[in-house]
Amino acid sequence: MSARVHITPLHRITVTETAAWHRVVAASTALDLPGVPAPSAGHVHAQLTKPALGSQRLTWLATAEDGTGVGVAALRLFTQPGQDHLAELELHVHPEHRRRGTGSQLLSAVVAACRTEDRRSLVVAAGADGPGEAFAERWGFEAVLTLDHLVMALDKDEDLARIRQMADAEHPGYRLTGWSGVVPDELAGPFAAAKNAMNDMPMGDVDYGRVDWDADRVREMGRVVTGRGDTLLTLAAVHADGTMAGYTEIVLPGGAPQRAQQYDTAVAPAHRGHGLGLWLKAAMAERLRAEHPGVTEVETDNAEDNVHMLAVNRSLGYRSYRRTREFQLDLATP
Known part of the structure; x- marks a missing residue:
């Protein structure tokens, strides 16, 4: 079942947007990666606002009709020679809002940005045998590495x-x-x-x-x-x-x-x-x-x-x- 969500590119991250991002990531992590400590709100804010090494970051927030944040996507675009063909994705949808097309809408925005930035490879990590893996496979991603x-x-x-x-x-x-x-x-x-x-x-x-x-x-x-x-x-x-x-x-x-x-x-x-x-x-x-x-x-x-x-x-x-x-x-x- 699809639902109407609004996909917003984020530029200057506000306190409200950071709180919405943290809420989504914490809920997603708790369900998909039990035993993994969820990042703190401060860590999320730093991740969204501080420079990354050899790369730049694009971000999107998906909100429901009432303005609640229901999904997030962060795209790391590597900029140094030798890796400037590569982009890395982090995508989360709040468990209460899954199977409504939110993840697909976010990923569509990410893929469009990758093509604009002339990237040939997009990589993403997901818990083995979990919902993230099934989502990646539906979109045509190929499993290329397993990490223990x-x-x-x-x-x-x-x-x-x-x-x-x-x-x-x-x-x-x-x-x-x-x-x-x-x-x-x-x-x-x-x-x-x-x-x-x-x-x-x-x-x-x-x-x-x-x-x-x-x-x-x-x-x-x-x-x-x-x-x-x-x-x-x-x-x-x-x-x-x-x-x-x-x-x-x-x-x-x-x-x-x-x-x-x-x-x-x-x-x-x-x-x-x-x-x-x-x-x-x-x-x-x-x-x-x-x-x-x-x-x-x-x-x-x-x-x-x-x-x-x-x-x-x-x-x-x-x-x-x-x-x-x-x-x-x-x-x-x-």
């Missing part, structure tokens, strides 16, 4: 003893260094070189392109995360010759979060096979316990075919609790 989401508890004694042992393991020729927020200037170049190691990460069939990191871009990444009110923690393994051999990143959402989010972990090809990824992630867990005792768990995700990192995470005590799939729409075909 895992959580590690930081308050279980049987896991902590093992993690501490891994963090204290000897790695001759390497030392750990860490920072919060923006990378220190003297490490920006080596960090950018290590970041480029992520370009060989398994990504299924996603038309993701390539990200080329330099010192300016890694500094900007730190400023973007900090600017939206989150805390970015980084640990790096530095070789005796000064090369940054690997790193791991954790983000603490603004406020007093119990769950931290794992961002990138990577080891440069020349330094693989020495257990650096496991060492870095174990040491980060120890850092979280020491500096942020209110954080009791960490969530990460892995492509199902990234066998090495899945093994690392499971040895740390991560446990699977849900799956998502990445879907891709080919916009090059009329």
Whole structure:
């Protein structure tokens, strides 16, 4: 059954629009992703109003005849060379207003914008085997990547003893260094070189392109995360010759979060096979316990075919609790 809704592009996000957006996302998340903490109103406002790294954002709000917000869509348009063919979608419809055509109207506006912006690929994530997956398939999206989401508890004694042992393991020729927020200037170049190691990460069939990191871009990444009110923690393994051999990143959402989010972990090809990824992630867990005792768990995700990192995470005590799939729409075909 279709219903009359009004689709409004948002430009200067108001307090009222932020509240409507948060209401829709919180209700959608609670139903579709049980166990996943809904974003706070402050986090939603920051997401909608603060700059994103290497991209710009378009947003739409769907309202019912009485003015109530019933659906939202955010389109991230990547702007850096190597990814300027790509767009990424987040779409939510309030559970009380589904199966009335709201999602389809929002997606029609998104696809039209993608074509105007000359994008060839539109990607979106949805909970595996859920309503979002069925919606994507109806619109002709192709499943291109399955992600396994895992959580590690930081308050279980049987896991902590093992993690501490891994963090204290000897790695001759390497030392750990860490920072919060923006990378220190003297490490920006080596960090950018290590970041480029992520370009060989398994990504299924996603038309993701390539990200080329330099010192300016890694500094900007730190400023973007900090600017939206989150805390970015980084640990790096530095070789005796000064090369940054690997790193791991954790983000603490603004406020007093119990769950931290794992961002990138990577080891440069020349330094693989020495257990650096496991060492870095174990040491980060120890850092979280020491500096942020209110954080009791960490969530990460892995492509199902990234066998090495899945093994690392499971040895740390991560446990699977849900799956998502990445879907891709080919916009090059009329």
